[in-house]
Amino acid sequence: MKNLLNISLILIFSLLLVSCAKEKKTADLSELSPIYMVDSKNSTVQWTAFKTSDKVPVKGIFKEIKINKSNEASNPSAALDGLEFEIPISSIFSKDTIRDAKLNKFFFAVMENSLNLKGSFKIEDQEKGSLSLTMNGLTKDLPFDFEMSNDTILINASMDLNNWQAQAALESLNQACLELHRGADGVSKTWDEVLINAKILTVKK
Numbered sequence: 001m002k003n004l005l006n007i008s009l010i011l012i013f014s015l016l017l018v019s020c021a022k023e024k025k026t027a028d029l030s031e032l033s034p035i036y037m038v039d040s041k042n043s044t045v046q047w048t049a050f051k052t053s054d055k056v057p058v059k060g061i062f063k064e065i066k067i068n069k070s071n072e073a074s075n076p077s078a079a080l081d082g083l084e085f086e087i088p089i090s091s092i093f094s095k096d097t098i099r100d101a102k103l104n105k106f107f108f109a110v111m112e113n114s115l116n117l118k119g120s121f122k123i124e125d126q127e128k129g130s131l132s133l134t135m136n137g138l139t140k141d142l143p144f145d146f147e148m149s150n151d152t153i154l155i156n157a158s159m160d161l162n163n164w165q166a167q168a169a170l171e172s173l174n175q176a177c178l179e180l181h182r183g184a185d186g187v188s189k190t191w192d193e194v195l196i197n198a199k200i201l202t203v204k205k
Contacts, residue, residue, distance in 0.1 A: 035072050035205040036079040036151070040065045042201045045087065050191035052183030060094030062087045062117075069120075076151050076202040081123040086116050106176040110169040112137035131157065135164045144196070155198040162192050 069084035108114045119133040131142040144157035174190040182188040
């Protein structure tokens with residue numbers, strides 16, 4: 001009887017040890033799993049507009065990105081999913097102060113609610129997503145492709161300004177830059193296509 005009691009105590013003690021070891025292993029794995037967040041201060045949004053019939057590129061960036069709703073996730077792309085942001089128009093920068101002033105005055109100022117661009121991200125799969133972008137008082141979806149480079153998300157999109165009814169703003173800008181946008185064929189043209197290339201950095205919390 002005494003031997004049976006001893007064996008039972010040994011079995012119970014062994015089970016407790018195994019259970020504790022499993023709990024500790026689970027806790028250790030949880031501690032090792034990284035949590036990612038978007039780093040807005042070190043992320044960049046580059047735009048490429050076009051002028052003249054030859055489609056000469058004009059590039060610039062927005063120097064400021066504000067996050068209104070952040071997201072924490074187990075991987076970088078999931079951290080971007082659902083993130084809401086705001087970009088002040090005043091942060092536009094093309095390495096030409098005269099051009100920047102014209103873009104503010106003759107393009108964005110012609111639109112409704114022109115102080116900020118607002119949007120939110122939706123990740124659809126491992127390569128594609130969409131941006132719900134508010135500009136000129138309109139909210140439209142902008143599809144994009146993306147790829148991962150370590151903890152950085154590289155986004156590429158082609159924006160048709162007509163979807164945001166920006167025709168009046170384009171005409172205003174073209175009139176302000178009439179000679180600068182005139183090509184060898186004598187035609188002054190400002191394109192309604194803008195390429196967006198963003199580099200979104202994420203950090204481990």
